[in-house]
Amino acid sequence: MGLIANLSADQWLAAASHRRTVYTLKGTSNVPDDRVKEIIEHVLSFAPSSYNTQPVRITLVTGPKHKQLWDRVISASKPVLKGIGDDVWNSMSSRFEGFKGAYGSILFWESGQTIKESEETHPSSAHMLAEFSDHANGMHQILVWTALELEGLGANLQHLNAMPPVEAAIKKFCGVPDDYKLKAHLNYGDDAAEHPTKPEKLSFSETLKVIS
Numbered sequence: 001m002g003l004i005a006n007l008s009a010d011q012w013l014a015a016a017s018h019r020r021t022v023y024t025l026k027g028t029s030n031v032p033d034d035r036v037k038e039i040i041e042h043v044l045s046f047a048p049s050s051y052n053t054q055p056v057r058i059t060l061v062t063g064p065k066h067k068q069l070w071d072r073v074i075s076a077s078k079p080v081l082k083g084i085g086d087d088v089w090n091s092m093s094s095r096f097e098g099f100k101g102a103y104g105s106i107l108f109w110e111s112g113q114t115i116k117e118s119e120e121t122h123p124s125s126a127h128m129l130a131e132f133s134d135h136a137n138g139m140h141q142i143l144v145w146t147a148l149e150l151e152g153l154g155a156n157l158q159h160l161n162a163m164p165p166v167e168a169a170i171k172k173f174c175g176v177p178d179d180y181k182l183k184a185h186l187n188y189g190d191d192a193a194e195h196p197t198k199p200e201k202l203s204f205s206e207t208l209k210v211i212s
């Protein structure tokens with residue numbers, strides 16, 4: 001066995017290893033919005049979560065709405081970053097303008113209500129459910145990110161939730177419920193340059209131990 005639907009583990013790993021952090025993105029997408037939506041729906045339909053509690057929520061924002069979203073991010077982050085220093089604001093705002101120049105945003109949220117309910121239905125693991133939710137969120141992120149890049153797009157993962165007023169502005173723009181918590185923000189668009197190469201990794205002697 002080992003061969004399901006004509007796809008081997010090696011083929012799947014080769015596909016997964018194609019995913020890179022891509023910052024040079026165009027404001028276009030050769031992949032139609034409906035196809036991106038279909039990919040997200042596919043991921044939501046099978047990706048795992050602890051006890052299948054499904055705390056992950058996703059918002060897709062495309063085209064002019066992506067630019068408007070980034071305008072909100074830029075104005076909400078300005079007082080925070082300028083408060084740290086003009087140099088921080090200058091460097092971050094030019095990064096943010098670059099993200100605004102992409103085509104779309106995929107926001108990954110956690111449903112606080114789902115976590116609360118899960119803590120009641122699974123009391124013995126209640127203290128772990130927020131952490132498990134983060135694991136599940138990351139699993140959804142990597143699946144969507146990889147699938148988009150296999151469609152020929154580039155994408156990068158951002159964490160604007162590091163600044164509470166920015167998270168609040170994004171929540172307002174997206175019109176999500178109050179109990180949602182932003183976990184990650186995937187910007188995507190057509191690649192504006194060669195797809196990046198894989199960065200160096202630690203040696204297996206440091207990262208892997210086999211006990212047999």
Ligand SMILES: Cc1cc2nc3c(=O)[nH]c(=O)nc-3n(C[C@H](O)[C@H](O)[C@H](O)COP(=O)(O)O)c2cc1C
Pocket residue numbers: 019020021022156157158159196198199
């Ligand atoms: C949990 C996690 C958080 C990350 N956060 C950011 C981020 O906030 N901004 C960013 O530009 N890249 C972020 N990255 C991308 C990493 O910098 C990138 O994955 C790493 O350098 C390896 O490069 P690769 O994605 O091309 O394999 C994040 C990646 C992970 C897995």
